[in-house]
Amino acid sequence: MTNTSIRILRGPGGEVEVEGPYDAFAASVLARAGFETYPTLRGQWVRLPFDLGRAWENDRATWAADMLTAARYNVDLDPDLRSSPPGTSAPPSAPHRTKAAMTAQPTRRGSR
Numbered sequence: 001m002t003n004t005s006i007r008i009l010r011g012p013g014g015e016v017e018v019e020g021p022y023d024a025f026a027a028s029v030l031a032r033a034g035f036e037t038y039p040t041l042r043g044q045w046v047r048l049p050f051d052l053g054r055a056w057e058n059d060r061a062t063w064a065a066d067m068l069t070a071a072r073y074n075v076d077l078d079p080d081l082r083s084s085p086p087g088t089s090a091p092p093s094a095p096h097r098t099k100a101a102m103t104a105q106p107t108r109r110g111s112r
Contacts, residue, residue, distance in 0.1 A: 005074040008061050008081060011047070016057045016081065018046040026073055033064035058083040 006026060007019040018030060027037065030046055038045045048057050058081050065077040 003074065005076045006068060007076045007078075008065055009076075009078040010057075010080060015050060016048040016061050022046075022073075025071070026068060029067050029071065030064055033067065034060045035064065055083070057081070 004021050006022050009017065009019065011017045018035060022030070027046070031037070035046050035048055038047075048060055061077060061081040062083040065075045065081075068075045
């Protein structure tokens with residue numbers, strides 16, 4: 001890893017793209033987040049697919065930045081791409097099961 005940051009930003013054409021040095025692991029995290037890699041004459045162009053909506057792009061960019069940061073990469077995320085303020089977590093997507101719901105239930109006798 002280098003001290004140079006991986007930058008996730010909205011490019012001049014409106015696409016969300018990645019700039020800066022990244023290795024194979026960072027590329028796999030970006031791919032998992034939905035980024036696509038295209039070969040160019042100067043190397044690789046890494047970006048999110050077009051026309052999936054700004055909310056989706058912001059969620060994917062934020063997720064990628066959070067995962068890369070957790071893996072100890074230096075990441076600069078364009079503030080316009082952050083889906084929620086830093087330090088806040090999204091509400092849970094589903095209610096959690098209580099401990100009572102996970103306990104074994106007694107078997108019934110006499111019913112077949």
